[in-house]
Amino acid sequence: MRIQTLTIVGVGLIGGSIALAAKRRDLAGFVIGTGKNQAELERALAIGAIDECSMDCAEAVGRADVAVFCMPVDQIADQVLAAAQACSAKTLLTDTGSTKSVIVKQVEAGLPDSISFVGSHPLAGSEKRGVAFADADLLAGRVTIVTRTPRTAPSALERTIQFWESLGSRTRVMDPEEHDRTLALTSHLPHLVASALAGILPRELQELTATGFRDTTRIAAGDPSLWSAVFRQNQPELLQSLQLFERRLDKFRAALTGDDSEALDALLKDGKEVRDALGS
Amino acid sequence: MRIQTLTIVGVGLIGGSIALAAKRRDLAGFVIGTGKNQAELERALAIGAIDECSMDCAEAVGRADVAVFCMPVDQIADQVLAAAQACSAKTLLTDTGSTKSVIVKQVEAGLPDSISFVGSHPLAGSEKRGVAFADADLLAGRVTIVTRTPRTAPSALERTIQFWESLGSRTRVMDPEEHDRTLALTSHLPHLVASALAGILPRELQELTATGFRDTTRIAAGDPSLWSAVFRQNQPELLQSLQLFERRLDKFRAALTGDDSEALDALLKDGKEVRDALGS
Numbered sequence: 001m002r003i004q005t006l007t008i009v010g011v012g013l014i015g016g017s018i019a020l021a022a023k024r025r026d027l028a029g030f031v032i033g034t035g036k037n038q039a040e041l042e043r044a045l046a047i048g049a050i051d052e053c054s055m056d057c058a059e060a061v062g063r064a065d066v067a068v069f070c071m072p073v074d075q076i077a078d079q080v081l082a083a084a085q086a087c088s089a090k091t092l093l094t095d096t097g098s099t100k101s102v103i104v105k106q107v108e109a110g111l112p113d114s115i116s117f118v119g120s121h122p123l124a125g126s127e128k129r130g131v132a133f134a135d136a137d138l139l140a141g142r143v144t145i146v147t148r149t150p151r152t153a154p155s156a157l158e159r160t161i162q163f164w165e166s167l168g169s170r171t172r173v174m175d176p177e178e179h180d181r182t183l184a185l186t187s188h189l190p191h192l193v194a195s196a197l198a199g200i201l202p203r204e205l206q207e208l209t210a211t212g213f214r215d216t217t218r219i220a221a222g223d224p225s226l227w228s229a230v231f232r233q234n235q236p237e238l239l240q241s242l243q244l245f246e247r248r249l250d251k252f253r254a255a256l257t258g259d260d261s262e263a264l265d266a267l268l269k270d271g272k273e274v275r276d277a278l279g280s
Numbered sequence: 281m282r283i284q285t286l287t288i289v290g291v292g293l294i295g296g297s298i299a300l301a302a303k304r305r306d307l308a309g310f311v312i313g314t315g316k317n318q319a320e321l322e323r324a325l326a327i328g329a330i331d332e333c334s335m336d337c338a339e340a341v342g343r344a345d346v347a348v349f350c351m352p353v354d355q356i357a358d359q360v361l362a363a364a365q366a367c368s369a370k371t372l373l374t375d376t377g378s379t380k381s382v383i384v385k386q387v388e389a390g391l392p393d394s395i396s397f398v399g400s401h402p403l404a405g406s407e408k409r410g411v412a413f414a415d416a417d418l419l420a421g422r423v424t425i426v427t428r429t430p431r432t433a434p435s436a437l438e439r440t441i442q443f444w445e446s447l448g449s450r451t452r453v454m455d456p457e458e459h460d461r462t463l464a465l466t467s468h469l470p471h472l473v474a475s476a477l478a479g480i481l482p483r484e485l486q487e488l489t490a491t492g493f494r495d496t497t498r499i500a501a502g503d504p505s506l507w508s509a510v511f512r513q514n515q516p517e518l519l520q521s522l523q524l525f526e527r528r529l530d531k532f533r534a535a536l537t538g539d540d541s542e543a544l545d546a547l548l549k550d551g552k553e554v555r556d557a558l559g560s
Contacts, residue, residue, distance in 0.1 A: 123490040143488060172488070186489045190477060190496040195551030196528040197473055201465065206557055208423060208452070209466045210403040213558075216470040218495045220555040224548035228541055235536050242533060246526070248476040253522060256515050261508055268504035271475030275500040277486055278493075 001162040007032045007064035009057055009079060011044040013126060014096050015070035016134025019049040021167045024136040034060035035071070044131045061093070062086035066163055068120075069095040074229040077106035084115050092159050093117040098183060099233040100147050100176035108151050116156035119147035119176060121183070122169060127221040140168035147176045184237035189245060191227055192238070194220040281442040287312045287344035289337055289359060291324040293406060294376050295350035296414025299329040301447045304416040314340035315351070324411045341373070342366035346443055348400075349375040354509040357386035364395050372439050373397040378463060379513040380427050380456035388431050396436035399427035399456060401463070402449060407501040420448035427456045464517035469525055471507055472518070474500040 006028035008015040015033070022028040033041050033050035034057045041053035054060040061067040061083035069076050069083075076097045084093065093116065097103050104119040111117055122144040126133060144164040148157055161171045174182070198220040201209070231238055248267075255263035286308035288295040295313070302308040313321050313330035314337045321333035334340040341347040341363035349356050349363075356377045364373065373396065377383050384399040391397055402424040406413060424444040428437055441451045454462070478500040481489070511518055528547075535543035 123488060125490065125492070142490065145488070182485055182488055185481065186485055186493050190493050192529075192532055193473055193477055194492075194496050194555075195548050196525060196532060197470060198551040198554040199547060200524050200528050201554050203554075203557075205462055205466055206554070208403065208425070208462055209558060210405065210422065212405070212474075212499045213466050213470050214560075215495050215498045216474050217551070217555050217558070219492045220548075220551040222552070224545050224552055227548055228544045231536060231544060232539060232541060235539065239533065239536055242529065242536075244480050245476060246529065248480050249472075249522065249526065252472055252476060253519065256511060256519055256522075259512060259515065261512060264508045264511060265504050267479060268475050268500075268507055271478040271497070271500040272502070272504055274478040274481050274483075274486070275474075275497050277483075278489060278497070280494075 001027065001159075001166045003028045003065045003163075005030045005032065005064045007034060007060045007067040008050065009061065009067060009069045009083070010035045010071035011040055011050060011131050012070060013129055013131065013133050014122065014124075014138070015068065016044055016049045016131035017124075017136065017138035018068055018070070018096075018167065019044065020134055020136035021139055023048065025166060025168065027163075027166045032060045032063065040131050044134075047131070047134070049131060049134060058083045058086035061091065062088070064091050066092045066094070066159075069093070069097075072226050072229050073097040073099045073103060073233050076103050077110075080107050080117060081110045084111055084117075087115050089114045091115070092156055092163075094120045094160050094163070096120060096122055098187065098230045100145075100179040102233045104147055104149060104176045108149065116153055118152055118156050118160040120160060120164065121145045121179060122164065123187075127219050129223055137168070139164070142169050144169040144171050145179050146171050146173050147179055148173050149175060180234050180237045184234055184241040185244075188230060188234055188238045189241040191219050191222065192231065192242065193245065194218065281307065281439075281446045283308045283345045283443075285310045285312065285344045287314060287340045287347040288330065289341065289347060289349045289363070290315045290351035291320055291330060291411050292350060293409055293411065293413050294402065294404075294418070295348065296324055296329045296411035297404075297416065297418035298348055298350070298376075298447065299324065300414055300416035301419055303328070305446060305448065307446045312340045312343065320411050324414075327411070327414070329411060329414060338363045338366035341371065342368070344371050346372045346374070346439075349373070349377075352506050352509050353377040353379045353383060353513050356383050357390075360387050360397060361390045364391055364397075367395050369394045371395070372436055372443075374400045374440050374443070376400060376402055378467065378510045380425075380459040382513045384427055384429060384456045388429065396433055398432055398436050398440040400440060400444065401425045401459060402444065403467075407499050409503055417448070419444070422449050424449040424451050425459050426451050426453050427459055428453050429455060460514050460517045464514055464521040465524075468510060468514055468518045469521040471499050471502065472511065472522065473525065474498065
């Protein structure tokens with residue numbers, strides 16, 4: 001795949017990493033960065049992640065062959081629909097949001113038939129923010145979920161898959177609902193749990209934490225407003241996952257209360273088996 | 281501080297790291313390794329962590345100025361009491377167990393008055409096991425908790441503090457109950473939570489996890505039988521911490537259910553504030 005013009009809307013950690021990878025892998029002839037944060041755009045230009053920065057989002061998207069929206073989940077649909085006004089049929093629109101059902105539904109409800117939007121979610125990131133932390137290898141070897149709905153044109157789906165694979169990512173296609181059900185368990189619940197664990201630590205015990213506590217709570221350093229928006233957009237699935245988790249805690253409590261060493265061992269073995277399978 | 285003979289009972293990750301640090305920092309003239317696992321002892325000898333390996337634990341402890349018991353928490357008290365039979369008043373006995381109340385109580389109930397035992401817990405470790413992962417810097421800059429009871433001789437407490445500080449650790453003195461209350465929250469609950477989170481992940485979703493899930497569940501790879509013993513010895517405090525954590529989950533659920541973005545933001549900000557304060 002080779003793209004003439006790639007537009008990144010929102011050049012932070014993810015958008016900047018996509019831009020850097022597109023240049024490093026010679027996927028795009030020209031990369032435009034656009035968005036609301038001029039300082040970040042200028043930084044992206046300075047480090048060579050983008051070739052041009054523009055404060056006119058619709059115009060910058062209108063010139064693109066592929067435009068990727070990288071911003072908080074509660075802003076994506078509005079931004080896509082606003083920019084789509086300036087698009088011709090040649091432009092493929094996609095995004096990087098951590099939720100999919102709400103975004104895809106809102107976009108599909110408002111998008112002209114001639115314009116293609118395919119929801120995406122690269123499973124890569126960091127608790128860090130900003131183009132200063134962008135990394136051309138952020139997507140390498142990671143999975144990007146690409147969503148398909150009854151309205152998704154097969155050719156647009158295919159181009160979206162090629163786009164992510166050209167950046168070094170593997171891809172998985174699923175519908176937006178399956179994405180959200182999956183991510184509730186693999187990402188949104190872990191974030192909630194890490195945050196809850198960090199949140200109950202009294203200040204005077206901070207210096208008595210070791211690597212275990214730090215690893216387990218690392219992602220709690222993520223931006224609260226970004227995650228609050230993710231949680232709210234994926235509320236029903238996140239509540240389901242939370243219930244599943246609490247049932248597991250109940251089993252631990254029962255095993256502890258009953259001093260049931262067999263049950264405790266079995267629970268801990270289950271967790272170890274899964275964690276060992278994930279690798280380091 | 282300078283020790284003539286240091287005996288490590290149980291030369292695995294922690295025991296091996298203490299031995300390596302004692303040699304590197306020239307704290308001990310001679311280091312004896314003893315324990316039940318001959319293969320590990322020979323490995324420790326081969327990598328130069330110990331100068332001699334012995335399968336006769338009591339004899340090896342009897343020759344020591346300082347003996348450190350590094351083994352699963354449910355074995356420490358028995359081993360200390362058995363080895364104490366061969367000790368003179370010169371030998372200071374300490375340990376590295378992740379729980380303290382049960383161990384210290386059992387040891388103090390059975391120990392001759394002439395022999396000093398001071399409970400210790402270096403807040404350092406890994407989900408890895410074995411002397412192959414031992415590291416002379418494992419304790420450097422970490423905190424070691426040293427416990428004091430009404431029976432603890434001030435001179436023995438002082439020697440124990442000097443011992444850990446000579447290995448590069450900082451120290452904090454507290455009673456065994458405060459240790460257990462603290463560790464329930466900073467270590468045992470995070471382990472339970474990480475294990476519960478890993479344990480509910482269906483196999484088919486394993487490849488859809490990213491760094492967030494992996495960080496949050498890393499410690500679930502720890503040895504189930506070691507942790508099961510820790511959980512059981514610290515059962516009342518761990519149940520208390522679990523209840524505190526579940527109350528926090530209740531607050532998240534209420535905020536989610538009510539789509540209360542202010543409450544959700546506030547909860548996430550609390551977690552971020554603590555996690556940011558911990559550093560990387």
